[in-house]
Amino acid sequence: MPSGKVRWFDAKRGFGFITGDDGEDVFLPAAALPEGVSTIRKGARVEFSMVTGRKGLQALDVQPVGPAPSIVKATRPQPDDMAAIVEDLIKLLDSAGGHLRRHRYPGDAESRKLATLLRAVADDFDVQG
Template sequence: MPTGKVRFYDAEKGFGFISEDSGADVFLHANALPEGITTLKKGVRVEFGIVEGRKGAQALSVKVLDPVQSVAANKSAQNRRTPEELVVIIEDVVQLLDGVGEGYRAGRRPDRKLASTVARALRGLADELEK
């Protein structure tokens, strides 16, 4: 079976191209992806079958050989907070949001300093949850 690397893949459109090790480009349709995989990153090494379609070579039965690891994902995984640390952060964010909610109930918007603090806390929490 031929091998190559994903040149690009657009999950929304459901297709992309694989660059064969021999240099030729092969069309890749979403139907050829392995079960449970909905997208492929550029540079992922794959093995696949080829069939000649109306517009040229098309990949069939794609098998992912070695997925590309994200440098950012590896780095963030090393810096993950413990569940105990996250509990404290989440409780603090909830208290901040409760204060803001009470202000809105009373018809007041938070001042710029508080709004900025809450926004930073929410962004920081979101980043921690995505790690």
């Protein structure tokens, strides 16, 4: 049974690719995942069978092998990029602090933007998984 690593998988689009141990790319449709599984992490080791379809090799009966690597760690920004993001976030927080010192909250649009950015940065710092 061939094996390899998930190169990428997009649950919304319903497919991805596996890079086999032989270096060959194999199409990975969502239907090939085990029953009850709707996504698989980038870098996860898998065993699979395959067939040649209209557009090349296609994986069937994909089975994860061992623990999967953290998707958070695999998709984290580089530290230099993250430093720039944090510095920009500090400027936005400082602006919000100015509003609060004047006894009012920032406007709705600014508040939503800040909340969205805080959540995104928090996700980049979170190393669970």
